[in-house]
Amino acid sequence: MSKEIIAVTNVGGDISYVPITITRDHMESIEEGEILTINIPNSKTMSDILVAGTINDLKPANDTEDRNKSFIEYTRSRSNEINDNDGYALEEKLKATNYFNANFKVFSCLETNQFTGPRTLQSLPRPILPGQIVTDPVEFLETLETTLDSNKYAKFGRIPSKKIKGGHDNLILKPNFDNSAKHIGIFADTSQGKSTVWANMLTIYSETEINIMGVDPKSQIFNESLASGRNFLEKLKANGRTIYNLSIFDDIYIDLDIESFSEFAKVFKTFNDSATWNFGNKHKFIKEFGMILLKDYKDIFQSDDEIDRETVLSILNEFKEESVASKIYSNMTSDKAVDKFIEKIEELTKDNYRVVSITNNLNELGKLFSKNENKWTIQDINDEFLHRKSGNKSVILIHPGTEHEISQHYQESHLAYIVSKIINAQKQTLSKSNFDKANALFFADEADLYFPKKAKSQHQQNAVIDLRELLSNWARSKGLGFALICPDPSKLDEEIFERIIHKTLLVGFGLKQSVINDISKKLTPELSKEFQGLNPLDSDHKELMEKCEFFAVGLKSALDPSGLGMLVEFRPEDFDV
Secondary structure (H helix, E strand, O other): OOOOOOEEEOOOOOOOEEEEEEOHHHHHHOOOOOEEEEEEEEOOOOEEEEEEEEEEEEEEEEHHHHHOHHHHHHHHHHOOOOEOOOOOEHHHHHHHHEEEEEEEEEEEEEEEEOOOOOEEEOOOOOOOOOOOEEEOOHHHHHHHHHOOOHHHEEEEEEEOOOOOOOOEEEEEEOOOOOOOOOOEEEEOOOOOOHHHHHHHHHHHHOOOOOEEEEEOOOOOOOOOOOHHHOOHHHHHHHOOEEEEEEEOOOOEOOOOOHHHHHHHHHHOOOOOOOOOOOOOOHHHHHHHHHHHHHHHHHHHHHOOOOOOHHHHHHHHHHOOOHHHHHHHOOOOOOOHHHHHHHHHHHHHHHOHHHHHHHHHHHHHHHHHHOOOOOOEOHHHHHHHHHHOOOOOEEEEEEEOOOOOOOOHHHHHHHHHHHHHHHHHHHHHHHOOOOOOOOOEEEEEEOHHHOOEOOOOOHHHHHHHHHHHHHHHHHOOOOOEEEEEEEOOHHHEOHHHHHHHOOOEEEEOOOOOHHHHHHHHOOOOHHHHHHHOOOOOOEEOOOOOEEEEEEEEEOOOEOOOOOOOOEEEEEOHHHHOO
C-alpha cells in the first residue's frame, strides 16, 4: 500500500539535514518539531534506509506568487480584494498554491534488510538526495521497536504527532545505576503535571534494583491522587517492592532536646492560655519548663509511662523560687514582673483543672518523642535506604500527615528538619572510605523548601551544605542519585541547581525566562525552539488533566538514544499500564 506523501526533499542535503517542501494538504497538520520519515531505497543492496527527523524552520510560501512576483506585488499594493477574471479575490486564490518550506533535521537512522532484519545506524552512509518522499513516522517507529530489548525499555508518555492519531509510545531506557548515579530535575509551574510525571517515572524505577526514598509532602503519591497514581501501590508491589509510608510526626523518632521540646510544645499548644495564662514571655517559660523536665524526668517522658500530676506540680513549684522565676523576666529591671509571675504560678498550682490540662497536654506531646519499636530513627531509615537492612527492595515515602492539628507552617518546618537529618546521614555514610556503593535514588517534591537559595532556618542551611557536598564528592561515584521536583528552580540553591541542570531534565510549562534561557544553552537551535514552544497543561471541566507536555533532556530513549532532547506528551491513558 502506497504511503501518503507529506513532503518532498526539494534540493539535496547532507547526512544531518535536508530542505523539504510540505504540500498544501498537510500544512495545517504540521508544526515545529513534528517527527517524519524519509525512506531511501537501495535496489543494489536490497536494503532500505529509514530516516527519522524533526521538522524545523517552517516558512510559508506560494507557488503562484513565486512565479509572478511583480504582478502580485502590484495587485496587493492596490487592494487585496481586487477580483481577477475568475471572480476570486487575490488572497483567496493564492491559498490554492500555498506550501511550506522547512528543514528536515536527521534524528535517527535504521537500515532494513529482508534477509538480516533491521539494525540501527550511527549516521547516514551518504547525503540525502532531492526528490525523496517524506511520510509519517509509523513504519520507522514500529521497525525501531523490533530492534530493542524489551526488558531494557519502558513506556514513558508518548511521542506527540499530528500525523499519528494519539501519538506513539515513547520508550525510554530503564534507569541503571550500576556505573554511576543519575540526577534528575523535574521543573514546571504549579498544576502543570510535574508530580504526575514523576509518579509515572517512579513506577519505572520500581522495575529496577534501585532502592527509592523521597519526600511526598502532600501524600499524593501514596494516596494515589495523581493522574498517574491509579493502582500505583499495586504496581509497586507487583514489582517486588516493600512500601514504607512514614509520617514525620507519628512514625519517625524525634531527638528530644530543648530545641525540639520548645518547638513542638508551641505546635501542640501544650501550654495554651486555658492551661496557663496569657503572658508575654511564655516562650521563656516553656524553655525553662522543658529544661527542668529533661534534666529530671526525660526517661519517663520518652517511655510508655505517663507524666503524672505530681510531677507537673513539682516542676511548677520550682518557678516559685525567685532564682528560677527571674529567668523568665531576665530583661526587666523591676522586681514587680517577677513577683507577679510567682503569684500567677501560685494560683496555677492551686487550680487542679489547669494542672491536669498541662499534664494531659504533656503526655500527648510525649507520644511524639516516645521510644518504641514501631518508630524509625534517622539511622534506621538510612540503613534501609542505603544498606537494604531488611533485604527488601524498598520504597520509603516521607510525609507530614498526622492526626494532630498542626499548622502547615510547622509541618513544613519539621519536614525541612527531617530532610536535613536524612541528607546529613547520607553524607556521613557515603563519606566513609569503607562504604563501597549504594544503588539508590532520593527524591524531593517541592525541593525548594528543603534546599532553597535563601535559607530561612538552620535546618535548610544544613541541608543545602550537605547536599552540595554529596553532589560534589560522593553521590555520583557511590551510586546515590537525587531527583529534585519543584515549580521554580530559580529558588533552589544556585550551586545545587547548576549541578542538576547538567544531568537529566524533564521540563514543563510556566518556568521563568531566566531558567528557560539556562536550559536552552544546552540545546541545539532547533531543539531550543521546540523547547520554548511548550504548551500548558490541558484539563477538562472538572480540572482533571487531559494532556501535558514535558521536554526531556538527557533522558535516553529509543528515538533519542543520546538524550539530546525531545518533546514528550502525557495523557491519563498513558498511565493505565
